[in-house]
Amino acid sequence: MSLSPLAILAGGLGTRLGELGRTTPKALVPVAGRPFALWQLELLRAHGAGRVVMCVGHRGDEVQARIGAPFGLDVRYVHDPPGLAGTAGALRGALPLLGERFLVLYGDTYLRIDYAGVDRAAGGERGLMTVLRNEGRWDVSNTVYAGGRVVRHDKAAPSPDMHWIDYGLGALRADALDLPGDDLADVYAALAERGELAGYEATERFYEIGTPDSLAETSAFLSSSSGMRRA
Numbered sequence: 001m002s003l004s005p006l007a008i009l010a011g012g013l014g015t016r017l018g019e020l021g022r023t024t025p026k027a028l029v030p031v032a033g034r035p036f037a038l039w040q041l042e043l044l045r046a047h048g049a050g051r052v053v054m055c056v057g058h059r060g061d062e063v064q065a066r067i068g069a070p071f072g073l074d075v076r077y078v079h080d081p082p083g084l085a086g087t088a089g090a091l092r093g094a095l096p097l098l099g100e101r102f103l104v105l106y107g108d109t110y111l112r113i114d115y116a117g118v119d120r121a122a123g124g125e126r127g128l129m130t131v132l133r134n135e136g137r138w139d140v141s142n143t144v145y146a147g148g149r150v151v152r153h154d155k156a157a158p159s160p161d162m163h164w165i166d167y168g169l170g171a172l173r174a175d176a177l178d179l180p181g182d183d184l185a186d187v188y189a190a191l192a193e194r195g196e197l198a199g200y201e202a203t204e205r206f207y208e209i210g211t212p213d214s215l216a217e218t219s220a221f222l223s224s225s226s227g228m229r230r231a
Helices: 019-023 036-046 059-069 085-099 115-122 174-178 186-194 210-231
Strands: 006-010 051-056 075-081 101-106 126-131 144-145 149-155 164-174 197-201
Touching: 006 036, 006 085, 036 051, 036 059, 036 085, 051 059, 051 085, 059 075, 075 085, 085 101, 085 115, 085 186, 101 115, 115 126, 115 164, 115 186, 115 197, 126 144, 126 186, 144 164, 149 186, 164 174, 164 186, 174 186
Parallel strands: 006 051, 006 101, 051 075, 126 197
Antiparallel strands: 101 164, 126 164, 144 149, 149 197
């Protein structure tokens, strides 16, 4: 059985990557011998993905031309409107292709998690966030999680009582995007405040390519695992 439609937020400018980010969309950044988006899409296909909607912005035409629809996936492309719409704005623009319930992940993350389990856990929830007990290890912790619910989420102003972090995969009903905010983090925060954000605990650390250091780390990880993962 296929997963719910899945949105990949791949419209970022990659400013933290310096010159590489200025010249190359993050989806096309070379990682262990191929564009990063191919690693993501191959992993998603292995977990049962069917339709994937790529929300692209910076050099989106180039991303679409080079990535296409690999691995037998139904990949659709939605281009951000002129100006920065933010991640929530990108999702609002993609709703006609996503439908009433969908999964969403960031375009610079490689996440080893049970995607089907996340999809099932979302059920009829208005929103669900995957979380990792972080304790400041991989990035700044930004979430309070207890009793299977995300109690509070604040990416802009994290507090000392936050020991968890947004893992990077979520599930939303379309009406979650009726809440205000330009960014997905704003929508998550509003859902948490209303008691409408479920949580799903991840157990494997995340990998991402947002900075030169994390890009090098992810490249090393995927290089060491590439034979097994491509088999």
